[in-house]
Amino acid sequence: MSLLLPVILGSVRSDRQGIRAARFIMRHFESRGCEAPLVDPLELQLPLLDRMYKEYPKGEAPDVLERLADLFRRADGFVIVSAEYNHSIPPALTNTLDHFLEEYFWRPSAIVCYSAGQFGGVRAAMQLRALLCELGMPSISSLLPIPKIGTALDEEGAPQQSWLDQAAKRFVDEFVWYAQALRRQRAEGTPY
Ligand SMILES: Cc1cc2nc3c(=O)[nH]c(=O)nc-3n(C[C@H](O)[C@H](O)[C@H](O)COP(=O)(O)O)c2cc1C
Secondary structure: OOOEOOEEEOOOOOOOOHHHHHHHHHHHHHHOOOEOOEEOHHHHOOOOOOOOHHHOOOOOOOHHHHHHHHHHHHOOOEEEEEOOEOOEOOHHHHHHHHOOOHHHOOOOEEEEEEOOOOOOOHHHHHHHHHHHHHOOOOEEEEEEEEOOHHHHEOOOOOEOOOHHHHHHHHHHHHHHHHHHHHHHHHHOOOOO
16 A cells, blocks of 8 residues: 655745645655645645644534544655745644644654755754654654755746755655654554
């Protein structure tokens, strides 16, 4: 069975560049035989956090949260696509992630970060690592930082620089390894 690796995009701006990075990495995972559905808070019209999914009585959560909870429970890992806003994590990403908790447990995550500038969003990624650990989906060692996103990838996410495919392949190899390893271990049970 192929790995299910939702790609969570953390920008809802009308001029957002992050959709380029999401499309780029989705294609890489798909070409490795993985399912990599996009979780797009803009398309989903995800509300600002009121109640977490688990705070709703069973069967009473908004439909969008029920659908995401179902996807996340079936997932083998999470790919997080993050910009850097003021050297930190974009609020739309935190808002998306904060709706859930236990649904993430015992799965790895991997961070694709990007920015308009030359640092590729790595300052946000460092803070994101701590958040993802707290959510129970620790991130793998490698990041995939994409500097100057507007010229590195076109609107469809096609790379405009040759290093990108090489870097993405290595990143995907590493993440797939962790996702497969934890899937096997989850099948044997989890500590709680
Ligand atoms: C509120 C805000 C804060 C930003 N802060 C940073 C920053 O700290 N470092 C950086 O490299 N770029 C920063 N930028 C520029 C972003 O890298 C660039 O706009 C990028 O395209 C944002 O991702 P998005 O288009 O997917 O929302 C900022 C952009 C916004 C909108």
